[in-house]
Amino acid sequence: MGEKKIILHAENIRMEFGGLLALKDVNIDIYDGELISLIGPNGAGKTTFLNIVSGIYKPVRGRIIFEGEEITGNPPDEIAYRRITRTFQTPQLFTNMTVIENIMVGYHTKIKRGMLGCIFTFPWTRSEEKWIRERSAEFLEFIGLADKAHRSVTALPYGDRKKLELARALALEPKLLLLDEPTAGLNMDEKESIIKLISLMRDKGLTILIIEHDMNVVMKISERVIVLNYGEKIFEGKPEDAGKDPMVISAYLGEES
Amino acid sequence: MIMQYGRINYYILIIIAATVLAFPLFNSNEYIISVMNFMGINIMIVLGLNLLMGYAGQISLGHAGFFGMGAYISGILTAKYSINPWIALIIAVLLTSILALTVAHPTLRLKGYYLAMATLGFGMILSIIFVQLDELTGGASGLVGIPYLSIFGFNLSTSLRMYYLIWVTLFVLTVLSINLVESKIGRALRAIHTGEVAAMVLGVETHKLKIKVFILSAIFASLAGSYYAHFVNFISPSSFDFHYSILFITMVILGGMGSIWGSYFGGSLLSILPEVLHSIEDYNIIIYGFLLIIIMFFLPKGVIPTLSEYISNMPERKGSIIGKLISTYMYPQKGK
Numbered sequence: 001m002g003e004k005k006i007i008l009h010a011e012n013i014r015m016e017f018g019g020l021l022a023l024k025d026v027n028i029d030i031y032d033g034e035l036i037s038l039i040g041p042n043g044a045g046k047t048t049f050l051n052i053v054s055g056i057y058k059p060v061r062g063r064i065i066f067e068g069e070e071i072t073g074n075p076p077d078e079i080a081y082r083r084i085t086r087t088f089q090t091p092q093l094f095t096n097m098t099v100i101e102n103i104m105v106g107y108h109t110k111i112k113r114g115m116l117g118c119i120f121t122f123p124w125t126r127s128e129e130k131w132i133r134e135r136s137a138e139f140l141e142f143i144g145l146a147d148k149a150h151r152s153v154t155a156l157p158y159g160d161r162k163k164l165e166l167a168r169a170l171a172l173e174p175k176l177l178l179l180d181e182p183t184a185g186l187n188m189d190e191k192e193s194i195i196k197l198i199s200l201m202r203d204k205g206l207t208i209l210i211i212e213h214d215m216n217v218v219m220k221i222s223e224r225v226i227v228l229n230y231g232e233k234i235f236e237g238k239p240e241d242a243g244k245d246p247m248v249i250s251a252y253l254g255e256e257s
Numbered sequence: 258m259i260m261q262y263g264r265i266n267y268y269i270l271i272i273i274a275a276t277v278l279a280f281p282l283f284n285s286n287e288y289i290i291s292v293m294n295f296m297g298i299n300i301m302i303v304l305g306l307n308l309l310m311g312y313a314g315q316i317s318l319g320h321a322g323f324f325g326m327g328a329y330i331s332g333i334l335t336a337k338y339s340i341n342p343w344i345a346l347i348i349a350v351l352l353t354s355i356l357a358l359t360v361a362h363p364t365l366r367l368k369g370y371y372l373a374m375a376t377l378g379f380g381m382i383l384s385i386i387f388v389q390l391d392e393l394t395g396g397a398s399g400l401v402g403i404p405y406l407s408i409f410g411f412n413l414s415t416s417l418r419m420y421y422l423i424w425v426t427l428f429v430l431t432v433l434s435i436n437l438v439e440s441k442i443g444r445a446l447r448a449i450h451t452g453e454v455a456a457m458v459l460g461v462e463t464h465k466l467k468i469k470v471f472i473l474s475a476i477f478a479s480l481a482g483s484y485y486a487h488f489v490n491f492i493s494p495s496s497f498d499f500h501y502s503i504l505f506i507t508m509v510i511l512g513g514m515g516s517i518w519g520s521y522f523g524g525s526l527l528s529i530l531p532e533v534l535h536s537i538e539d540y541n542i543i544i545y546g547f548l549l550i551i552i553m554f555f556l557p558k559g560v561i562p563t564l565s566e567y568i569s570n571m572p573e574r575k576g577s578i579i580g581k582l583i584s585t586y587m588y589p590q591k592g593k
Contacts, residue, residue: 054458080460092455094448096515104441105448109460111441115469118440119433124264126440172459 004031007207008053008084008176013062015048015231022048024231025062030176030209035202037218037239038211040228041251046211047089049228050178053209054086055079066176081109086178089211091165093153100149102164103136106171136171143167143197159190166197177201179210183217195221215243227251266435266517273521274428281417290416292532294488297423298481300524303508304427304434304517305477310506311514312438313470314450315365316373318502319380323475325387325497326353327482329400332492333393336402343406346483350476357475361468380502387494399493406487419488426484430477434517437473446470447515511552513559522561 008030015023023045030036038046051057053064055076064072071079094102111128113121123129140146143163148156156164162182169177182198183191191214199221202208212218218225218239225242227235229251235242242248281290306320330349334340340348364375387394394400405414406422413419437443448456449463457463486492504527512523530548534541556563 056454056458076454076457077460077462080458085458085460088455092452094455095451096447097444097451101444101447105444105456105461106459108441108445113441115437115442115466115473118442119437121440122267122436123439129440132441168459 004034006030007032007067009063009065010049010053011063011065013049013052013064014060015045015052015057016060021231023052023059026228026231026233028226028233030207033205033207034224035198035208035210035222036224036226037222038209038226038228039213039215039218039242040234043230044228044251045231046228047180048231050086050180050209050211053079053176054084054178080172083173083175084178085169085172085174087162087165087169087180087182089180089184091158091161093156093161093165093168095152095154097153098150099145099153099156099164100133100136100140102153103139103168103171104132106168107132107135109172139167139171144193159186159194162186162190162194163197166194170201175207177206177208179208181211181213183212183214191217266439267432269518270428270431270435274424277424278421281420285417287416290420292528294416294419294423296525296528297420297427298485298488299505299508299528300521301423301427301430301481301484302478302505303512303520303524304430305474306505307509307512307514307516307520308434308437308446309470309474310509311516311519312443312446312450313467315467315471316369316376316506317471317474318373318377318499318506319360319383320474320478320505321497321499321501322380322383323353323357323478324482324485324501325383325494326356326475327479328486328492328497329387329394329482330479331483332400332403332486335404335487336400337393342404342483342487346480349483350479353475353479354472357472358468361471365464365467365471377499377502380499384494384498387497394494397494399491401491403486403490403492405490406484413487416488419484423484423488426480430480431517438517442466450515507549511549511559513562516559516561516565518565519559519561523559526560 006029008028010026010028012025012027013023014021014025026045026049028049038049040046048057052059055071055074055078058073062072063070066082066084071082094105097105111132113126113128137146137149140149143166145160145164148160153161153164166179166182179198183194186194195217198208198210202221210222222239225235225237225239226233227242227245227248229247234247234251235245280293302320302324306317309315309317327349330352331342331345334345334348335342360376360379364372364379367375388397391397405412406419407413408422411418413422445456445461445466448459448461449466453463482497485496508523508527509520510523511526512521513519530545531541534544537544552560558566
């Protein structure tokens with residue numbers, strides 16, 4: 001691991017909500033090209049950490065360095081321009097749009113044209129419009145939703161929504177992808193196909209941070225695991241070692257130590 | 258063939274424009290033309306408001322204020338200072354934009370009811386200013402002596418002449434609106450509507466975009482106000498008070514949020530209805546209210562979106578000609 005480049009460095013991250021400590025000076029490094037799992041019991045601060053990296057929360061203390069530049073407290077859209085994006089625990093799709101349009105929003109950062117540029121050009125004179133539509137259609141083909149391209153997303157089953165949200169995030173061509181429980185609430189088949197997608201992305205060299213509850217999934221796909229408990233990092237290392245660690249075991253089973 | 262997608266709105270506009278522009282050839286009754294003029298002015302405001310409300314999902318209960326800004330700035334500059342009406346109109350648009358920017362920056366950080374309250378307050382402040390600044394605005398008794406507009410020395414002194422100016426302007430604004438709606442920014446606006454945080458993490462500058470579309474809708478309203486002032490030659494504060502903000506919102510919702518043609522429908526229906534119901538004086542308010550309830554009860558998405566949903570489901574119905582047309586022109590990818 002040592003020779004690998006650090007892509008994201010989170011240093012002494014502290015987060016409080018009304019006096020409640022959600023993260024207690026957490027240090028997390030993410031290496032370029034790895035798939036790292038963030039696990040821990042409910043309320044451990046996993047999602048809070050994701051919210052801080054993606055810019056939704058501003059940490060009380062600490063710094064986030066991405067590719068050598070500090071991004072602490074930057075708004076989410078600026079962070080997205082640096083090619084960090086995420087998915088949510090329950091998929092946040094744009095319900096007033098069709099399936100393909102949802103993916104098209106993912107290409108937002110790829111086009112420079114602003115509001116005036118859009119007002120004073122016809123859609124068919126914008127070369128990027130065709131490009132986005134074709135790329136989005138390819139994406140839908142890839143995740144197996146091509147036949148539902150023009151349906152409203154409200155008509156999609158839960159598993160497809162999860163997949164669509166993942167595809168939308170990938171459309172941004174992220175350097176760092178943050179996934180908040182991508183397999184939660186899915187049946188075995190759906191889980192399988194999401195995991196396949198994620199492994200494919202990992203093999204292509206995308207850096208992925210994933211919050212996951214299913215230990216089987218964690219074991220199968222991640223190279224490294226970080227365990228949080230009550231806002232503190234209690235373990236960092238190989239997934240197969242996490243299950244043997246007494247701290248981790250007591251955190252999950254609640255044993256007196 | 259993919260590029261065909263979306264052109265359908267421009268074809269619809271051509272049909273509407275041809276009908277409206279040819280209409281006076283068949284009926285140039287002074288009263289009807291002037292009702293049509295008010296209709297065009299209303300649709301202009303509703304079109305802009307729909308970009309803000311229907312697309313970006315941000316309510317404004319103060320748009321009658323921007324309408325009034327346009328009318329009063331144009332009115333005052335031309336009636337009191339004899340400035341060229343077109344220059345006055347541009348000044349009105351500029352000042353309204355600046356005001357909209359100032360208002361939008363803090364208020365659009367608010368959401369839902371709070372945004373509604375803030376814009377409501379803003380609209381009320383403006384309507385109080387129209388009354389209280391009586392040296393300039395003529396106060397409650399109104400501002401008289403607003404001149405007609407003219408184009409290259411051609412005086413737009415009749416309803417019919419204004420008719421063409423208002424409607425041609427509206428069609429140009431409609432083209433610009435369709436351009437916007439069917440673009441990356443249009444998608445981003447709709448994304449803000451149903452998932453602001455999700456839009457942000459995809460790089461949509463939500464706050465900036467909300468401000469921009471707020472200003473854009475204020476400009477539409479200001480322009481409508483200037484035309485209004487030069488059309489009726491007399492303005493008073495009661496035409497720009499809170500009730501009109503509500504009326505514009507009703508037009509948006511009735512016609513359909515997030516629908517260009519919904520703006521046309523809502524704007525037209527609520528401009529014509531009071532005129533039609535005039536004959537049954539005592540009951541018109543009751544019928545008017547009842548109609549609104551019925552429409553909202555059965556068509557909660559608004560008239561036009563419900564209709565277009567019905568039509569776009571047609572391809573699945575066998576042998577429907579409209580269905581085939583739609584599947585060829587709107588969803589060509591589905592074909593071959």
